Amino acid sequence: xxxxxxxxxxxxxxxxxxxxxxxxxxxxxxxxxxxxxxxxxxxxxxxxxxxxxxxxxxxxxxxxxxxxxxxxxxxxxxxxxxxxxxxxxxxxxxxxxxxxxxxxxxxxxxxxxxxxxxxxxxxxxxxxxxxxxxxxxxxxxxxxxxxxxxxxxxxxxxxxxxxxxxxxxxxxxxxxxxxxxxxxxxxxxxxxxxxxxxxxxxxxxxxxxxxxxxxxxxxxxxxxxxxxxxxxxxxxxxxxxxxxxxxxxxxxxxxxxxxxxxxxxxxxxxxxxxxxxxxxxxxxxxxxxxx
Amino acid sequence: xxxxxxxxxxxxxxxxxxxxxxxxxxxxxxxxxxxxxxxxxxxxxxxxxxxxxxxxxxxxxxxxxxxxxxxxxxxxxxxxxxxxxxxxxxxxxxxxxxxxxxxxxxxxxxxxxxxxxxxxxxxxxxxxxxxxxxxxxxxxxxxxxxxxxxxxxxxxxxxxxxxxxxxxxxxxxxxxxxxxxxxxxxxxxxxxxxxxxxxxxxxxxxxxxxxxxxxxxxxxxxxxxxxxxxxxxxxxxxxxxxxxxxxxxxxxxxxxxxxxxxxxxxxxxxxxx
Numbered sequence: 001x002x003x004x005x006x007x008x009x010x011x012x013x014x015x016x017x018x019x020x021x022x023x024x025x026x027x028x029x030x031x032x033x034x035x036x037x038x039x040x041x042x043x044x045x046x047x048x049x050x051x052x053x054x055x056x057x058x059x060x061x062x063x064x065x066x067x068x069x070x071x072x073x074x075x076x077x078x079x080x081x082x083x084x085x086x087x088x089x090x091x092x093x094x095x096x097x098x099x100x101x102x103x104x105x106x107x108x109x110x111x112x113x114x115x116x117x118x119x120x121x122x123x124x125x126x127x128x129x130x131x132x133x134x135x136x137x138x139x140x141x142x143x144x145x146x147x148x149x150x151x152x153x154x155x156x157x158x159x160x161x162x163x164x165x166x167x168x169x170x171x172x173x174x175x176x177x178x179x180x181x182x183x184x185x186x187x188x189x190x191x192x193x194x195x196x197x198x199x200x201x202x203x204x205x206x207x208x209x210x211x212x213x214x215x216x217x218x219x220x221x222x223x224x225x226x227x228x229x230x231x232x233x234x235x236x237x238x239x240x241x242x243x244x245x246x247x248x249x250x251x252x253x254x255x256x257x258x259x260x261x262x263x264x265x266x267x268x269x270x271x272x273x274x275x276x277x278x279x280x281x282x283x284x285x286x287x288x289x290x291x
Numbered sequence: 292x293x294x295x296x297x298x299x300x301x302x303x304x305x306x307x308x309x310x311x312x313x314x315x316x317x318x319x320x321x322x323x324x325x326x327x328x329x330x331x332x333x334x335x336x337x338x339x340x341x342x343x344x345x346x347x348x349x350x351x352x353x354x355x356x357x358x359x360x361x362x363x364x365x366x367x368x369x370x371x372x373x374x375x376x377x378x379x380x381x382x383x384x385x386x387x388x389x390x391x392x393x394x395x396x397x398x399x400x401x402x403x404x405x406x407x408x409x410x411x412x413x414x415x416x417x418x419x420x421x422x423x424x425x426x427x428x429x430x431x432x433x434x435x436x437x438x439x440x441x442x443x444x445x446x447x448x449x450x451x452x453x454x455x456x457x458x459x460x461x462x463x464x465x466x467x468x469x470x471x472x473x474x475x476x477x478x479x480x481x482x483x484x485x486x487x488x489x490x491x492x493x494x495x496x497x498x499x500x501x502x503x504x505x506x507x508x509x510x511x512x513x514x515x516x517x518x519x520x521x522x523x524x525x526x527x528x529x530x531x532x533x534x535x536x537x538x539x540x541x542x543x544x545x546x547x548x549x550x551x552x553x554x555x556x557x558x559x560x561x562x563x564x
Contacts, residue, residue: 063457139480140434141475146477229464231464252440
């Protein structure tokens, strides 16, 4: 007997209380998110109303002192850095998940996962410090100035790697054992099982893991701020210093006033919308795992 | 009898809380502004609190511009600005100097260049000179390190060299002094500018950077104190009009020799007295 009452359709008083409490807390979280969005709108309204969105996508560049707020260079930098990081982290993370799931000796599986979890838990400012003192000088020897799009991509790839690896592993673990055993019974090689059965079935989960990683890369601030060079320009090569949207907000917010401040809030709003779009996409495609 | 006691208790409680709130209102100082001064103000505040039991000093950062604005609007009792007041600001605000800070041009220690003229520095920062060979150094690309907009260090630098920020062709844009020092220390071809106090400290503790002299004057804490070094700035506390009461006492304390050790510990230069 698990239920103290047989009829669960007429819940006890404790149940009613718990339902109301958890319901109102869940509602509060949703309200909080709405308030954040509302605040972003309100703070950026000054600049949205005066010139509309057009001002963010036209003009010579980002010169707040002369009222020019062209976001394109930073938007490109943000997108390229995120995409580059994903391109690096996806194969590495997936390979690590496949190894852990299908090839690793049993004693290695747990330590490997622990290392990934540890990697996921390192504060971003520590990654940034490492990047600034080790990675950037290395790149500078090769092609100055060192602080560059490449440094940002490498740091971001390292940061999102555990996200990709852990979500891919979870997706692979969710592949039904019936499929795997069936494939084995049919005499498929291990390579055949991995490529032909496990990967296709885990595709949706791996995809939404990649989207989660993209969200983290988009929102990362401190580490990128320390290694990317922060020059506002459209990246022309991997060795060009760039400034991403988050770094721009962090660098300038404490000094900004008036329209400049509103423009920074507007770029925050843009970031939030991008992340929301990714989250929606992840929910839609990876419904089985994260819906 | 019991109810009498309760009433009495309640009366005392209300009285106490009234006293406490009045007391807190008169004994709290709010300082906002320059992130350069904030750590120093925090230390001075701690010592001031120790010597004046019951007083609370609250320090918040946000840049010199915020310090000016907050002092003007009364949001803060005292503003902090790491620059001299502009003429329109000086009409409403009074500046009280508590220390000096100098900005030094830093290069990597391995860079053989030991001297740059103002004109050369200007040309390097505007991209007209792109290789150290052109100023007597090795054949190496110059990495220009600039500060992000809004920092008073940047303002002072631009003002001294008569530059506009959009003219500067930077390769790296940094937020604070430490990031600047780490960037230059990690790149032999880099040039940057940071607070002399911080740079001198890092240099004596083995960080591979060198401070360039300006106009023949060595970039040192001593020269900044004597007012000889061209690229230096005052650290000011700001009040709206002449300060009174607690604010006045705090400012007098911050200007006294009793805090010289704190000023030195933050790598700033105490006032010449």
